[in-house]
Amino acid sequence: MSAVAKVYRWEVAKLLAQKRTYLGLGSAMLVPLVFVIVLVLQTGGPNDVPLGRYIRDTGLAVPFVVLFFMSIWGFPLITALVAGDIVAAESHNATLKTILTRSRERGEVFAGKVLASFSYTLVVVVAMGIVGLVAGSIAWGFHPLTSLSGTKVSAAHGLGLLAASLGIYVLPLVGIAAFGLLLSTITRNSAASVVGTLMWALLMQLLGVLPGTEAIRPYLLGTQFEAWHGFLRVPADWTPVIRALWVCALYIALPIVVAYLVFLRRDVAAE
Amino acid sequence: MSEAPPVATRGLVKRYGEILAVDHVDLTVERGDVFGYLGPNGAGKTTSLRMMLGLIRPTEGSVQLFGRDPLRDGARALDGVAGFVEGPRFYPYLSGRRNLRLLADYDDGDSRSRIGEVLELVELTDRAKDKVGGYSHGMRQRLGIAAALLRSPRLLLLDEPTTGLDPAGMRDMRDLVRRLAGDGLTVLLSSHLLGEVEELCNRVAIIQKGRVVYQGALRELLAGAASGYRLRTPEPDRARAVCLAQAGVEKVTSADGEVRFQADEDSVGALSIALGQARIAVTALVPETASLEELFLDLTEGEAPQQEAVA
Numbered sequence: 001m002s003a004v005a006k007v008y009r010w011e012v013a014k015l016l017a018q019k020r021t022y023l024g025l026g027s028a029m030l031v032p033l034v035f036v037i038v039l040v041l042q043t044g045g046p047n048d049v050p051l052g053r054y055i056r057d058t059g060l061a062v063p064f065v066v067l068f069f070m071s072i073w074g075f076p077l078i079t080a081l082v083a084g085d086i087v088a089a090e091s092h093n094a095t096l097k098t099i100l101t102r103s104r105e106r107g108e109v110f111a112g113k114v115l116a117s118f119s120y121t122l123v124v125v126v127a128m129g130i131v132g133l134v135a136g137s138i139a140w141g142f143h144p145l146t147s148l149s150g151t152k153v154s155a156a157h158g159l160g161l162l163a164a165s166l167g168i169y170v171l172p173l174v175g176i177a178a179f180g181l182l183l184s185t186i187t188r189n190s191a192a193s194v195v196g197t198l199m200w201a202l203l204m205q206l207l208g209v210l211p212g213t214e215a216i217r218p219y220l221l222g223t224q225f226e227a228w229h230g231f232l233r234v235p236a237d238w239t240p241v242i243r244a245l246w247v248c249a250l251y252i253a254l255p256i257v258v259a260y261l262v263f264l265r266r267d268v269a270a271e
Numbered sequence: 272m273s274e275a276p277p278v279a280t281r282g283l284v285k286r287y288g289e290i291l292a293v294d295h296v297d298l299t300v301e302r303g304d305v306f307g308y309l310g311p312n313g314a315g316k317t318t319s320l321r322m323m324l325g326l327i328r329p330t331e332g333s334v335q336l337f338g339r340d341p342l343r344d345g346a347r348a349l350d351g352v353a354g355f356v357e358g359p360r361f362y363p364y365l366s367g368r369r370n371l372r373l374l375a376d377y378d379d380g381d382s383r384s385r386i387g388e389v390l391e392l393v394e395l396t397d398r399a400k401d402k403v404g405g406y407s408h409g410m411r412q413r414l415g416i417a418a419a420l421l422r423s424p425r426l427l428l429l430d431e432p433t434t435g436l437d438p439a440g441m442r443d444m445r446d447l448v449r450r451l452a453g454d455g456l457t458v459l460l461s462s463h464l465l466g467e468v469e470e471l472c473n474r475v476a477i478i479q480k481g482r483v484v485y486q487g488a489l490r491e492l493l494a495g496a497a498s499g500y501r502l503r504t505p506e507p508d509r510a511r512a513v514c515l516a517q518a519g520v521e522k523v524t525s526a527d528g529e530v531r532f533q534a535d536e537d538s539v540g541a542l543s544i545a546l547g548q549a550r551i552a553v554t555a556l557v558p559e560t561a562s563l564e565e566l567f568l569d570l571t572e573g574e575a576p577q578q579e580a581v582a
Binding site: 006007009010013014017018093094095097098099100101102103104105106265267268269 | 369380418
């Protein structure tokens with residue numbers, strides 16, 4: 001096993017040993033469950049959001065609808081909880097000096113942390129998708145899905161579209177995680193990093209709805225949460241998907257490079 | 272490379288804004304040394320150790336561990352080196368054993384296979400399954416030693432390892448350090464506890480306000496200051512006169528029926544013959560050895576110039 005893989009494995013093990021991990025993961029799984037239960041008990045529905053009006057047609061629609069609601073602050077908060085803490089907690093516990101006086105290079109330690117926090121982001125999104133799909137299918141069955149173009153796609157094809165949509169949806173969240181890692185590395189304070197990351201994610205969304213921001217809107221991180229709409233069109237619209245790929249790559253790479261350089265050179269003194 | 276000393280710092284400086292925490296420190300720890308790094312709190316001991324372990328970057332100067340510079344060679348410079356600064360810290364939500372497993376995976380080599388052995392050595396086998404969050408301070412210190420020994424080090428850097436321990440814990444920790452040193456490990460031990468250094472170390476450096484004010488063999492430091500003698504005799508006035516007339520005997524005073532003076536060993540020998548020839552009875556002739564504590568206070572509270580002794 002490579003050095004980074006060993007660090008990554010232990011970063012995951014550390015996450016699994018902490019309550020905040022389950023708080024975020026549990027929330028991501030609870031939201032679609034509560035959502036389905038409420039809709040089963042009530043007659044109205046989220047008709048104004050994409051696929052909202054078809055939510056009782058098939059369980060496949062549930063994860064898509066929840067994606068919309070969770071993008072505002074749910075997923076950013078869950079992501080920030082881990083990414084904002086993953087370096088700062090080492091400062092708080094003064095354990096950086098413990099792991100940085102072994103045989104692993106700083107870059108390897110940092111890479112393990114980055115991979116672990118990105119993995120967590122992926123896991124919470126997939127967990128929401130699975131719970132939403134299963135709960136929705138139990139409530140309303142696993143039927144063909146009506147696309148955003150109004151045409152029906154088979155349930156099996158819809159499942160593929162869901163997987164692709166979750167995949168592209170993870171990218172802006174990873175961008176938020178990258179920013180959280182940067183704050184976590186610079187501030188060395190978990191609370192400040194978590195709150196700062198959430199504020200940044202909300203600011204990105206706020207900029208997107210302010211008048212006069214139309215020119216920059218396609219390049220804001222918040223906008224990329226809608227890139228999956230491209231998959232749900234018939235035929236598929238690749239423009240938002242491709243834009244999300246490179247825009248998110250920038251939002252991920254820039255903070256990670258800066259955080260890496262800071263982590264490499266930082267003094268590990270009394271915190 | 273294999274001949275390089277375990278620790279060699281040259282012109283080591285760490286500055287925090289206006290504060291000079293470490294001021295041009297040159298330290299050399301030789302193989303097999305149990306080296307005491309002594310200084311009052313805030314003198315710069317921990318900052319020096321952090322630079323040695325590559326945790327902080329020196330403002331100036333260099334550190335070499337077995338010829339490797341942590342700044343240039345990264346983690347490779349810590350091959351064969353282990354220890355802790357400001358008390359060992361672990362993940363409180365993991366058990367002692369899992370903490371060691373984690374650290375073993377952060378090591379190259381066969382650290383993993385040594386976990387049981389080192390837990391046994393520090394007598395933590397029974398508590399290894401408990402979360403470190405529930406450990407006492409002494410247990411964490413011992414787990415720190417266990418974590419260091421996992422690496423099969425040739426050099427152990429320990430920052431005040433007995434601080435905060437109760438008397439029994441201090442004794443056990445010192446026994447452990449003595450045992451490890453007996454096994455051939457080179458140990459650099461920072462401390463502000465003079466008794467501890469006197470008990471364990473063969474060489475010392477004394478640091479004050481970031482500067483090394485003495486470095487050399489502990490024996491020589493103590494011997495160099497042990498120049499005072501106390502002479503007890505039924506005839507102190509006559510004895511005082513003989514002392515005053517004897518070459519090499521200085522600072523002669525008398526009080527309470529005793530004569531005190533300073534002299535080297537040869538002069539004291541000559542004096543004893545002179546006293547015999549003068550038929551002056553001597554009931555006691557005792558060297559007055561300065562304690563390390565007195566020397567330490569002299570060096571750290573006075574304006575002592577830097578001394579170097581070649582061990």
